[in-house]
Amino acid sequence: MNYRHAFHAGNFADVHKHSVLARILVHLRLKPAAFRVIDTHAGAGRYDLSAPEPSRGGEWRRGIEPVWQARRHAALDVLLTPYLDAVAAVNPDGMLRVYPGSALIAKYLLRPQDRLIACELEPRAAAALAGALRGNACAKALTIDGWTALGAYIPPKERRGLVFIDPPFEDPADFTRLPSALSAAHRRWPTGIYMLWYPIKERSAADALARRVRRLALPNILRCELFIGPLDAHGSLAGSGIIVVNPPFTLKSDLQKFMPALGKILSPEAAGRIDWLARERSEDVSQR
Numbered sequence: 001m002n003y004r005h006a007f008h009a010g011n012f013a014d015v016h017k018h019s020v021l022a023r024i025l026v027h028l029r030l031k032p033a034a035f036r037v038i039d040t041h042a043g044a045g046r047y048d049l050s051a052p053e054p055s056r057g058g059e060w061r062r063g064i065e066p067v068w069q070a071r072r073h074a075a076l077d078v079l080l081t082p083y084l085d086a087v088a089a090v091n092p093d094g095m096l097r098v099y100p101g102s103a104l105i106a107k108y109l110l111r112p113q114d115r116l117i118a119c120e121l122e123p124r125a126a127a128a129l130a131g132a133l134r135g136n137a138c139a140k141a142l143t144i145d146g147w148t149a150l151g152a153y154i155p156p157k158e159r160r161g162l163v164f165i166d167p168p169f170e171d172p173a174d175f176t177r178l179p180s181a182l183s184a185a186h187r188r189w190p191t192g193i194y195m196l197w198y199p200i201k202e203r204s205a206a207d208a209l210a211r212r213v214r215r216l217a218l219p220n221i222l223r224c225e226l227f228i229g230p231l232d233a234h235g236s237l238a239g240s241g242i243i244v245v246n247p248p249f250t251l252k253s254d255l256q257k258f259m260p261a262l263g264k265i266l267s268p269e270a271a272g273r274i275d276w277l278a279r280e281r282s283e284d285v286s287q288r
Contacts, residue, residue, distance in 0.1 A: 005043030005168065006053035006125070010060030010099035012266045013240035015067055016226045017166065017197045018105050019262065020242055020255070022083035024162055024193060025109040027248035034113040036161035038153055040146030041168065042103040042118035044125040045132030046090060049099055060099060062228075063266065068096045070265050077258040082109060102164055103129060103139070110138045115158065117142060119149040150181050155189035163189075166197040175205050179212040186218055186245065193246045200239030202231045210277055213243055219280035222247040224255050228267035243277065252276075 008014065028035045047053075049060050064087065070076055071084050086108040090098045100108070103118035110116060116139040120126040123143075130141040142149065146167060154163065163185060167174045178196055185194065196213075200206045206225070213221060227239040244251065255274045263270030 005041075005101060006047060006051075007056060008059050008237075009047035009054045009101070010049060010064035011237075012059075012063040012226070012228050013197075013199065013237065014060075014099070015063050015262070015266065016224075016240040017195075017242060018086075018100075018102060019080055019083040019258070020224060020244075020251075021102060021162075021164060021195065022086060022105060022109060023079060023251060023254050024195060024244070024248060025106060026082050027250060028114075028160065028162065028193075029109065029111060031160075032113075033160055034111075034115070034158045036114065036156035036158045037106045037110070037116045038149065038156065038161070038163045039103050039106060039116065039118045040149050040163065040165045042120045042129055042141070042146075043101045044120070044128035045101050045103045045118065045141075046128070047099045047101065049097055054099070064099055065096060066265050067262070076265075077261060079254050079258045080262070101132075102166060103141070104132060106164075107133065107136060107139045112138065114138060115156070116140065117149070117153055117156075119144050119146045121145045147177065147181055150185045154185050155192065159189075159191065162193045162195060164195050164197075169199055172205075175209050176212065178209065179216060182213065182245065183216050183218075186216070191246065193244065193248070196243040196245075198241045198243075199237050200225065200227070200231065200241050201235065201237055206239070206241055209241075210243075214277050218245055218278060220247060221245050221277040221279075222252055222274070223277050224259065224272070224274045226259065226263060226266075226272040227270065228263075229269050 086105040126143040133139040222244045225241045229238045
């Protein structure tokens with residue numbers, strides 16, 4: 001599978017992953033102590049929805065567009081407001097022309113004491129990312145391989161924060177690389193929050209990933225999957241999956257509140273699941 005960010009900007013998977021990303025960052029903001037976000041595969045940062053790549057498949061018209069329209073005509077759960085506010089920030093005239101990638105959503109939700117490291121290796125995307133973050137003292141774009149960044153920048157000096165791992169899945173080995181990279185990072189920074197995204201076209205790869213992550217024997221691993229149609233290994237992307245290690249203690253209940261409504265906006269066939277891959281303790285792990 002090839003999931004290049006520019007071709008899929010603003011699609012249903014972006015809406016899924018970025019709405020969850022925003023909820024985690026909102027939770028980290030609840031305490032005054034600084035936190036750091038490490039975005040390992042940040043892409044270009046912002047996407048002109050009229051550009052050739054997003055226009056080719058028009059996936060954003062079945063993703064952010066109906067959600068953007070629903071914000072005016074339906075009472076979307078207040079839990080989605082931070083995400084939608086981040087989208088509005090790059091569309092100040094109210095017309096949906098630009099979609100913010102994960103780095104811009106994170107930048108929007110940073111406080112002055114917080115920091116963002118956004119990594120991208122592909123030259124054109126890296127240059128665009130640097131431009132999107134230029135002038136912000138809290139955010140830094142690095143031209144570096146995201147997998148390398150996991151070793152180089154963990155743990156951060158703040159000792160609070162989130163690692164967001166969202167590779168393009170150009171190489172099928174990314175499904176096996178994710179658990180090993182997570183395990184190595186977790187050994188160096190066991191109190192960090194880790195959010196992993198993966199595409200779903202058929203169940204076998206996603207289920208194998210879940211088994212590998214379970215075998216890591218890490219405490220508190222939450223899974224959230226969204227499907228907008230039937231799975232078909234030879235068809236288009238039909239599902240989006242997220243695994244969160246050390247999730248904020250409110251995250252599961254937050255997802256249970258807004259994901260059903262979000263799914264209905266995205267597709268009449270939408271379905272999903274929110275469950276624990278591992279749950280070893282009940283105390284608030286979000287104090288990081």
